[in-house]
Amino acid sequence: xxxxxxxxxxxxxxxxxxxxxxxxxxxxxxxxxxxxxxxxxxxxxxxxxxxxxxxxxxxxxxxxxxxxxxxxxxxxxxxxxxxxxxxxxxxxxxxxxxxxxxxxxxxxxxxxxxxxxxxxxxxxxxxxxxxxxxxxxxxxxxxxxxxxxxxxxxxxxxxxxxxxxxxxxxxxxxxxxxxxxxxxxxxxxxxxxxxxxxxxxxxxxxxxxxxxxxxxxxxxxxxxxxxxxxxxxxxxxxxxxxxxxxxxxxxxxxxxxxxxxxxxxxxxxxxxxxxxxxxxxxxxxxxxxxxxxx
Amino acid sequence: xxxxxxxxxxxxxxxxxxxxxxxxxxxxxxxxxxxxxxxxxxxxxxxxxxxxxxxxxxxxxxxxxxxxxxxxxxxxxxxxxxxxxxxxxxxxxxxxxxxxxxxxxxxxxxxxxxxxxxxxxxxx
Numbered sequence: 001x002x003x004x005x006x007x008x009x010x011x012x013x014x015x016x017x018x019x020x021x022x023x024x025x026x027x028x029x030x031x032x033x034x035x036x037x038x039x040x041x042x043x044x045x046x047x048x049x050x051x052x053x054x055x056x057x058x059x060x061x062x063x064x065x066x067x068x069x070x071x072x073x074x075x076x077x078x079x080x081x082x083x084x085x086x087x088x089x090x091x092x093x094x095x096x097x098x099x100x101x102x103x104x105x106x107x108x109x110x111x112x113x114x115x116x117x118x119x120x121x122x123x124x125x126x127x128x129x130x131x132x133x134x135x136x137x138x139x140x141x142x143x144x145x146x147x148x149x150x151x152x153x154x155x156x157x158x159x160x161x162x163x164x165x166x167x168x169x170x171x172x173x174x175x176x177x178x179x180x181x182x183x184x185x186x187x188x189x190x191x192x193x194x195x196x197x198x199x200x201x202x203x204x205x206x207x208x209x210x211x212x213x214x215x216x217x218x219x220x221x222x223x224x225x226x227x228x229x230x231x232x233x234x235x236x237x238x239x240x241x242x243x244x245x246x247x248x249x250x251x252x253x254x255x256x257x258x259x260x261x262x263x264x265x266x267x268x269x270x271x272x273x274x275x276x277x278x279x280x281x282x283x284x285x286x287x288x289x290x291x292x293x294x
Numbered sequence: 295x296x297x298x299x300x301x302x303x304x305x306x307x308x309x310x311x312x313x314x315x316x317x318x319x320x321x322x323x324x325x326x327x328x329x330x331x332x333x334x335x336x337x338x339x340x341x342x343x344x345x346x347x348x349x350x351x352x353x354x355x356x357x358x359x360x361x362x363x364x365x366x367x368x369x370x371x372x373x374x375x376x377x378x379x380x381x382x383x384x385x386x387x388x389x390x391x392x393x394x395x396x397x398x399x400x401x402x403x404x405x406x407x408x409x410x411x412x413x414x415x416x417x418x
Contacts, residue, residue: 164402
Protein backbone atom coordinates (compact mmCIF):
# COMPACT_ATOMS: atom_id res chain seq x y z
CA UNK A 1 0.00 0.00 0.00
CA UNK A 2 1.37 3.37 -0.98
CA UNK A 3 0.49 6.40 1.08
CA UNK A 4 1.15 9.97 0.04
CA UNK A 5 0.25 12.99 2.13
CA UNK A 6 -0.03 16.25 0.25
CA UNK A 7 1.91 19.25 1.64
CA UNK A 8 -1.35 21.13 2.20
CA UNK A 9 -2.58 22.69 5.42
CA UNK A 10 -6.28 23.51 5.77
CA UNK A 11 -8.00 25.64 8.38
CA UNK A 12 -11.32 27.29 9.11
CA UNK A 13 -11.25 31.01 9.60
CA UNK A 14 -14.07 33.12 10.98
CA UNK A 15 -14.51 36.47 9.36
CA UNK A 16 -17.19 39.12 9.49
CA UNK A 17 -18.71 39.75 6.06
CA UNK A 18 -21.56 42.17 5.62
CA UNK A 19 -22.16 42.21 9.39
CA UNK A 20 -22.44 38.44 9.70
CA UNK A 21 -20.00 35.82 10.92
CA UNK A 22 -18.80 33.45 8.21
CA UNK A 23 -16.94 30.18 8.71
CA UNK A 24 -14.50 30.05 5.82
CA UNK A 25 -12.42 27.14 4.55
CA UNK A 26 -8.84 28.04 3.68
CA UNK A 27 -6.03 25.80 2.45
CA UNK A 28 -2.43 26.61 1.69
CA UNK A 29 0.93 25.13 0.84
CA UNK A 30 4.41 26.29 -0.04
CA UNK A 31 7.11 28.56 1.28
CA UNK A 32 5.67 30.38 4.34
CA UNK A 33 7.91 33.37 3.60
CA UNK A 34 7.36 33.19 -0.14
CA UNK A 35 5.29 35.35 -2.40
CA UNK A 36 1.62 34.99 -1.43
CA UNK A 37 -0.54 33.81 -4.32
CA UNK A 38 -4.24 33.92 -3.49
CA UNK A 39 -6.42 31.73 -5.73
CA UNK A 40 -10.11 32.31 -6.52
CA UNK A 41 -12.19 29.39 -7.81
CA UNK A 42 -14.84 29.53 -10.52
CA UNK A 43 -18.60 29.94 -10.09
CA UNK A 44 -20.30 26.99 -8.42
CA UNK A 45 -17.02 25.25 -7.53
CA UNK A 46 -14.40 25.33 -4.77
CA UNK A 47 -10.69 25.26 -3.92
CA UNK A 48 -10.24 21.68 -5.16
CA UNK A 49 -9.85 23.22 -8.60
CA UNK A 50 -6.34 24.27 -7.52
CA UNK A 51 -5.23 20.78 -6.42
CA UNK A 52 -2.57 20.73 -9.15
CA UNK A 53 -1.08 24.11 -8.30
CA UNK A 54 -1.11 23.52 -4.55
CA UNK A 55 1.00 20.40 -5.15
CA UNK A 56 3.38 21.94 -7.71
CA UNK A 57 6.80 21.69 -6.04
CA UNK A 58 8.40 24.16 -8.40
CA UNK A 59 5.85 26.86 -7.55
CA UNK A 60 5.79 25.99 -3.84
CA UNK A 61 9.55 26.58 -3.50
CA UNK A 62 9.11 30.29 -4.06
CA UNK A 63 5.43 30.95 -3.40
CA UNK A 64 2.89 30.52 -0.65
CA UNK A 65 -0.24 29.30 -2.47
CA UNK A 66 -3.50 30.01 -0.65
CA UNK A 67 -7.07 29.24 -1.71
CA UNK A 68 -10.39 29.70 0.08
CA UNK A 69 -13.93 28.65 -0.62
CA UNK A 70 -16.41 31.47 -1.10
CA UNK A 71 -19.35 31.37 1.34
CA UNK A 72 -21.89 28.68 0.26
CA UNK A 73 -19.12 26.88 -1.69
CA UNK A 74 -17.08 23.79 -0.86
CA UNK A 75 -16.54 23.66 2.90
CA UNK A 76 -17.34 27.32 3.63
CA UNK A 77 -20.74 27.53 5.25
CA UNK A 78 -23.47 29.90 4.25
CA UNK A 79 -24.14 32.50 6.97
CA UNK A 80 -26.83 31.96 9.59
CA UNK A 81 -30.24 32.70 8.11
CA UNK A 82 -29.30 31.72 4.56
CA UNK A 83 -32.54 29.78 4.24
CA UNK A 84 -34.55 33.00 4.31
CA UNK A 85 -33.37 34.28 0.94
CA UNK A 86 -31.79 33.47 -2.40
CA UNK A 87 -28.00 33.55 -2.78
CA UNK A 88 -26.76 36.16 -5.24
CA UNK A 89 -23.14 37.18 -5.70
CA UNK A 90 -22.57 40.86 -6.45
CA UNK A 91 -19.47 42.71 -7.59
CA UNK A 92 -19.30 44.74 -4.38
CA UNK A 93 -19.91 41.74 -2.12
CA UNK A 94 -17.39 39.54 -3.93
CA UNK A 95 -14.67 42.22 -3.85
CA UNK A 96 -15.25 42.96 -0.16
CA UNK A 97 -15.08 39.23 0.65
CA UNK A 98 -11.73 38.84 -1.08
CA UNK A 99 -10.32 41.98 0.52
CA UNK A 100 -11.58 40.82 3.94
CA UNK A 101 -9.81 37.49 3.43
CA UNK A 102 -6.58 39.26 2.42
CA UNK A 103 -6.86 41.26 5.64
CA UNK A 104 -7.77 38.29 7.83
CA UNK A 105 -4.91 36.21 6.45
CA UNK A 106 -2.55 39.21 6.77
CA UNK A 107 -1.33 38.81 3.20
CA UNK A 108 1.04 41.56 2.13
CA UNK A 109 0.23 42.60 -1.41
CA UNK A 110 -0.56 39.09 -2.69
CA UNK A 111 -0.71 38.14 -6.33
CA UNK A 112 -4.39 37.36 -6.78
CA UNK A 113 -5.19 34.72 -9.38
CA UNK A 114 -8.83 34.04 -10.20
CA UNK A 115 -10.62 31.98 -12.81
CA UNK A 116 -13.87 32.86 -14.59
CA UNK A 117 -15.84 34.85 -11.99
CA UNK A 118 -12.49 35.06 -10.20
CA UNK A 119 -10.87 36.18 -13.45
CA UNK A 120 -13.47 38.94 -13.63
CA UNK A 121 -13.09 39.87 -9.99
CA UNK A 122 -9.33 40.37 -10.22
CA UNK A 123 -10.02 43.10 -12.78
CA UNK A 124 -12.14 44.93 -10.18
CA UNK A 125 -9.34 44.48 -7.65
CA UNK A 126 -6.77 45.84 -10.11
CA UNK A 127 -8.98 48.89 -10.68
CA UNK A 128 -10.00 49.56 -7.09
CA UNK A 129 -7.43 48.00 -4.73
CA UNK A 130 -4.09 48.32 -6.53
CA UNK A 131 -2.40 49.55 -3.34
CA UNK A 132 -3.25 46.38 -1.41
CA UNK A 133 -2.39 43.73 -3.97
CA UNK A 134 0.80 42.89 -5.83
CA UNK A 135 -0.64 42.05 -9.23
CA UNK A 136 -3.33 39.88 -10.74
CA UNK A 137 -3.46 36.83 -12.96
CA UNK A 138 -6.81 36.54 -14.70
CA UNK A 139 -7.70 33.08 -15.96
CA UNK A 140 -10.58 33.16 -18.43
CA UNK A 141 -11.09 36.88 -17.85
CA UNK A 142 -13.83 38.63 -19.76
CA UNK A 143 -15.50 41.97 -19.20
CA UNK A 144 -19.09 40.77 -19.50
CA UNK A 145 -21.18 37.84 -20.77
CA UNK A 146 -24.76 38.14 -21.94
CA UNK A 147 -26.99 35.21 -20.92
CA UNK A 148 -27.05 32.54 -23.63
CA UNK A 149 -29.13 29.86 -21.93
CA UNK A 150 -31.98 29.80 -19.41
CA UNK A 151 -30.26 29.81 -16.02
CA UNK A 152 -33.56 29.05 -14.23
CA UNK A 153 -32.89 25.41 -15.04
CA UNK A 154 -29.85 25.47 -12.75
CA UNK A 155 -32.10 25.64 -9.69
CA UNK A 156 -35.62 24.25 -9.82
CA UNK A 157 -37.09 21.40 -7.81
CA UNK A 158 -37.95 19.24 -10.82
CA UNK A 159 -34.42 19.25 -12.25
CA UNK A 160 -31.34 17.70 -10.59
CA UNK A 161 -29.27 20.81 -9.94
CA UNK A 162 -25.92 19.04 -9.77
CA UNK A 163 -26.43 17.33 -13.11
CA UNK A 164 -27.79 20.50 -14.70
CA UNK A 165 -24.87 22.67 -13.52
CA UNK A 166 -22.26 20.11 -14.55
CA UNK A 167 -24.09 19.45 -17.81
CA UNK A 168 -24.03 23.14 -18.68
CA UNK A 169 -20.29 23.54 -18.05
CA UNK A 170 -19.17 20.17 -19.42
CA UNK A 171 -18.48 21.54 -22.89
CA UNK A 172 -16.21 24.24 -21.50
CA UNK A 173 -13.47 21.70 -20.83
CA UNK A 174 -10.86 21.14 -23.53
CA UNK A 175 -11.62 17.96 -25.51
CA UNK A 176 -8.23 16.37 -24.82
CA UNK A 177 -8.22 16.94 -21.07
CA UNK A 178 -7.42 13.80 -19.06
CA UNK A 179 -10.64 11.96 -18.21
CA UNK A 180 -9.85 11.84 -14.50
CA UNK A 181 -9.46 15.61 -14.28
CA UNK A 182 -12.42 16.33 -16.56
CA UNK A 183 -14.73 14.28 -14.38
CA UNK A 184 -13.30 15.55 -11.10
CA UNK A 185 -13.90 19.10 -12.35
CA UNK A 186 -17.50 18.17 -13.18
CA UNK A 187 -17.89 16.40 -9.83
CA UNK A 188 -17.23 19.71 -8.07
CA UNK A 189 -20.15 21.19 -10.01
CA UNK A 190 -22.34 18.23 -9.19
CA UNK A 191 -21.69 18.89 -5.50
CA UNK A 192 -22.69 22.55 -5.45
CA UNK A 193 -25.55 23.63 -3.20
CA UNK A 194 -28.94 24.51 -4.69
CA UNK A 195 -28.89 27.86 -6.44
CA UNK A 196 -25.22 28.56 -5.73
CA UNK A 197 -23.92 28.34 -9.31
CA UNK A 198 -26.92 30.34 -10.48
CA UNK A 199 -26.29 32.90 -7.73
CA UNK A 200 -22.67 33.26 -8.85
CA UNK A 201 -23.84 33.83 -12.41
CA UNK A 202 -25.71 36.91 -11.17
CA UNK A 203 -22.26 38.46 -10.82
CA UNK A 204 -20.99 36.93 -14.07
CA UNK A 205 -23.90 37.91 -16.31
CA UNK A 206 -25.82 40.71 -14.60
CA UNK A 207 -24.12 42.71 -11.83
CA UNK A 208 -20.44 42.30 -12.73
CA UNK A 209 -20.02 44.16 -16.00
CA UNK A 210 -16.47 45.42 -15.43
CA UNK A 211 -15.95 47.02 -18.84
CA UNK A 212 -16.43 50.56 -17.57
CA UNK A 213 -13.87 50.01 -14.82
CA UNK A 214 -11.04 48.79 -17.03
CA UNK A 215 -9.83 52.31 -17.84
CA UNK A 216 -9.03 52.70 -14.13
CA UNK A 217 -6.54 49.82 -14.22
CA UNK A 218 -2.95 51.10 -14.13
CA UNK A 219 -0.51 48.26 -14.77
CA UNK A 220 2.35 50.29 -13.33
CA UNK A 221 0.52 50.06 -9.98
CA UNK A 222 -0.98 46.60 -10.47
CA UNK A 223 0.47 44.32 -13.16
CA UNK A 224 -2.16 42.33 -15.10
CA UNK A 225 -1.56 38.93 -16.71
CA UNK A 226 -4.32 37.20 -18.68
CA UNK A 227 -4.41 33.52 -19.62
CA UNK A 228 -7.36 32.06 -21.54
CA UNK A 229 -8.02 28.57 -22.90
CA UNK A 230 -9.04 28.40 -26.55
CA UNK A 231 -11.99 26.03 -26.01
CA UNK A 232 -13.73 28.40 -23.58
CA UNK A 233 -16.88 29.81 -25.15
CA UNK A 234 -18.15 31.34 -21.90
CA UNK A 235 -15.14 33.61 -21.64
CA UNK A 236 -13.78 33.25 -25.15
CA UNK A 237 -10.33 34.30 -26.36
CA UNK A 238 -12.05 37.26 -28.07
CA UNK A 239 -13.55 38.33 -24.72
CA UNK A 240 -10.09 38.29 -23.15
CA UNK A 241 -8.60 40.15 -26.12
CA UNK A 242 -11.11 42.95 -25.51
CA UNK A 243 -10.01 43.14 -21.88
CA UNK A 244 -6.34 43.17 -22.88
CA UNK A 245 -7.01 45.91 -25.44
CA UNK A 246 -8.68 48.00 -22.73
CA UNK A 247 -5.74 47.64 -20.30
CA UNK A 248 -2.50 49.04 -21.75
CA UNK A 249 0.51 47.14 -20.42
CA UNK A 250 -1.40 43.96 -19.69
CA UNK A 251 -0.06 40.64 -20.94
CA UNK A 252 -2.30 38.09 -22.67
CA UNK A 253 -1.75 34.48 -23.71
CA UNK A 254 -4.26 32.17 -25.38
CA UNK A 255 -3.69 28.61 -24.19
CA UNK A 256 -3.87 25.88 -26.84
CA UNK A 257 -6.04 22.88 -26.07
CA UNK A 258 -7.37 24.22 -22.77
CA UNK A 259 -10.85 25.35 -21.78
CA UNK A 260 -12.56 27.25 -18.99
CA UNK A 261 -10.97 25.43 -16.02
CA UNK A 262 -7.27 25.22 -16.94
CA UNK A 263 -5.97 24.64 -13.41
CA UNK A 264 -8.41 21.82 -12.82
CA UNK A 265 -9.06 20.19 -16.19
CA UNK A 266 -5.41 19.69 -17.19
CA UNK A 267 -2.83 21.06 -14.79
CA UNK A 268 0.12 19.45 -16.60
CA UNK A 269 -0.69 21.46 -19.73
CA UNK A 270 -1.69 24.58 -17.81
CA UNK A 271 1.53 24.78 -15.78
CA UNK A 272 3.54 25.26 -18.97
CA UNK A 273 1.69 28.56 -19.33
CA UNK A 274 1.36 29.36 -15.64
CA UNK A 275 4.95 28.93 -14.49
CA UNK A 276 6.46 31.61 -16.77
CA UNK A 277 3.50 33.87 -16.06
CA UNK A 278 3.94 33.43 -12.34
CA UNK A 279 7.67 34.11 -12.67
CA UNK A 280 6.88 37.35 -14.50
CA UNK A 281 4.20 38.28 -11.95
CA UNK A 282 6.57 37.66 -9.02
CA UNK A 283 9.23 39.81 -10.68
CA UNK A 284 6.75 42.60 -11.35
CA UNK A 285 5.58 42.47 -7.74
CA UNK A 286 9.19 42.71 -6.51
CA UNK A 287 9.62 45.86 -8.60
CA UNK A 288 6.43 47.33 -7.13
CA UNK A 289 7.61 46.62 -3.58
CA UNK A 290 11.04 48.05 -4.39
CA UNK A 291 9.50 51.25 -5.69
CA UNK A 292 7.29 51.45 -2.60
CA UNK A 293 10.38 51.22 -0.37
CA UNK A 294 12.11 54.14 -2.12
CA UNK B 295 -22.28 24.77 -49.33
CA UNK B 296 -21.98 21.63 -47.26
CA UNK B 297 -23.46 18.36 -48.45
CA UNK B 298 -24.87 17.18 -45.18
CA UNK B 299 -27.37 14.32 -45.39
CA UNK B 300 -29.15 14.94 -42.10
CA UNK B 301 -31.17 11.73 -41.95
CA UNK B 302 -28.08 9.66 -42.67
CA UNK B 303 -26.05 11.45 -39.99
CA UNK B 304 -28.83 11.36 -37.41
CA UNK B 305 -29.13 7.60 -37.88
CA UNK B 306 -26.03 7.38 -35.67
CA UNK B 307 -28.27 8.31 -32.71
CA UNK B 308 -29.55 4.73 -32.83
CA UNK B 309 -26.11 3.59 -31.70
CA UNK B 310 -26.47 4.71 -28.09
CA UNK B 311 -24.84 2.10 -25.88
CA UNK B 312 -26.43 0.59 -22.77
CA UNK B 313 -24.80 3.14 -20.48
CA UNK B 314 -26.13 6.07 -22.47
CA UNK B 315 -29.60 4.55 -22.70
CA UNK B 316 -29.56 4.06 -18.93
CA UNK B 317 -28.53 7.70 -18.48
CA UNK B 318 -31.57 8.76 -20.49
CA UNK B 319 -33.96 6.24 -18.95
CA UNK B 320 -36.47 8.96 -18.00
CA UNK B 321 -36.44 10.64 -21.43
CA UNK B 322 -39.59 10.36 -23.50
CA UNK B 323 -39.59 13.06 -26.14
CA UNK B 324 -39.66 13.86 -29.81
CA UNK B 325 -36.66 15.98 -30.78
CA UNK B 326 -36.68 17.97 -33.99
CA UNK B 327 -33.22 18.51 -35.47
CA UNK B 328 -33.26 21.16 -38.16
CA UNK B 329 -30.25 21.68 -40.43
CA UNK B 330 -31.09 24.43 -42.87
CA UNK B 331 -33.83 23.07 -45.15
CA UNK B 332 -33.56 19.55 -43.74
CA UNK B 333 -35.22 18.35 -40.56
CA UNK B 334 -35.55 15.08 -38.67
CA UNK B 335 -37.89 14.06 -35.87
CA UNK B 336 -36.14 11.72 -33.45
CA UNK B 337 -38.44 9.73 -31.17
CA UNK B 338 -36.89 8.73 -27.84
CA UNK B 339 -38.57 6.30 -25.48
CA UNK B 340 -36.91 5.59 -22.14
CA UNK B 341 -33.54 6.67 -23.52
CA UNK B 342 -33.73 4.58 -26.68
CA UNK B 343 -34.13 6.13 -30.12
CA UNK B 344 -37.10 4.22 -31.50
CA UNK B 345 -37.80 6.15 -34.70
CA UNK B 346 -36.22 8.74 -36.96
CA UNK B 347 -38.47 10.45 -39.51
CA UNK B 348 -37.75 12.95 -42.25
CA UNK B 349 -39.81 15.91 -40.98
CA UNK B 350 -40.20 17.27 -44.50
CA UNK B 351 -42.14 14.11 -45.42
CA UNK B 352 -44.55 14.44 -42.51
CA UNK B 353 -47.82 16.34 -43.09
CA UNK B 354 -47.96 17.51 -39.48
CA UNK B 355 -44.57 17.06 -37.78
CA UNK B 356 -44.94 17.05 -34.00
CA UNK B 357 -42.13 17.43 -31.52
CA UNK B 358 -41.35 18.23 -27.90
CA UNK B 359 -38.40 20.51 -28.51
CA UNK B 360 -36.40 21.61 -31.51
CA UNK B 361 -32.72 22.26 -32.17
CA UNK B 362 -32.29 24.55 -35.15
CA UNK B 363 -28.97 25.41 -36.81
CA UNK B 364 -27.59 25.73 -40.31
CA UNK B 365 -26.28 22.75 -42.29
CA UNK B 366 -22.81 24.22 -42.04
CA UNK B 367 -22.98 24.45 -38.24
CA UNK B 368 -24.12 20.84 -37.85
CA UNK B 369 -21.47 19.71 -40.33
CA UNK B 370 -18.77 21.41 -38.27
CA UNK B 371 -20.27 20.21 -34.97
CA UNK B 372 -20.14 16.64 -36.27
CA UNK B 373 -16.54 16.76 -37.49
CA UNK B 374 -14.46 14.11 -35.70
CA UNK B 375 -12.52 16.81 -33.81
CA UNK B 376 -14.55 20.02 -33.98
CA UNK B 377 -12.75 23.32 -33.70
CA UNK B 378 -13.17 25.55 -30.61
CA UNK B 379 -16.60 27.15 -30.69
CA UNK B 380 -18.03 24.24 -32.70
CA UNK B 381 -17.40 21.49 -30.17
CA UNK B 382 -20.45 21.72 -27.87
CA UNK B 383 -24.14 22.59 -28.28
CA UNK B 384 -23.71 25.41 -25.76
CA UNK B 385 -20.82 26.80 -27.79
CA UNK B 386 -23.26 27.09 -30.70
CA UNK B 387 -25.78 28.73 -28.38
CA UNK B 388 -23.19 31.25 -27.20
CA UNK B 389 -22.40 32.14 -30.82
CA UNK B 390 -26.15 32.40 -31.53
CA UNK B 391 -25.87 29.69 -34.19
CA UNK B 392 -28.27 27.30 -32.46
CA UNK B 393 -31.83 27.90 -31.31
CA UNK B 394 -33.50 25.55 -28.86
CA UNK B 395 -37.28 25.88 -28.80
CA UNK B 396 -40.36 24.23 -27.38
CA UNK B 397 -40.65 22.31 -24.12
CA UNK B 398 -36.96 22.34 -23.23
CA UNK B 399 -37.43 20.62 -19.86
CA UNK B 400 -36.46 17.14 -21.13
CA UNK B 401 -33.34 18.62 -22.73
CA UNK B 402 -32.22 20.77 -19.80
CA UNK B 403 -32.87 18.04 -17.23
CA UNK B 404 -30.85 15.47 -19.23
CA UNK B 405 -27.96 17.53 -20.57
CA UNK B 406 -25.29 14.84 -20.30
CA UNK B 407 -27.56 12.43 -22.15
CA UNK B 408 -28.45 14.77 -25.00
CA UNK B 409 -24.90 16.09 -25.40
CA UNK B 410 -23.57 12.53 -25.68
CA UNK B 411 -26.41 11.40 -27.93
CA UNK B 412 -25.98 14.30 -30.33
CA UNK B 413 -22.22 13.73 -30.47
CA UNK B 414 -22.68 10.17 -31.80
CA UNK B 415 -22.68 11.23 -35.48
CA UNK B 416 -19.05 12.33 -34.97
CA UNK B 417 -17.83 8.76 -35.15
CA UNK B 418 -19.74 7.82 -38.33
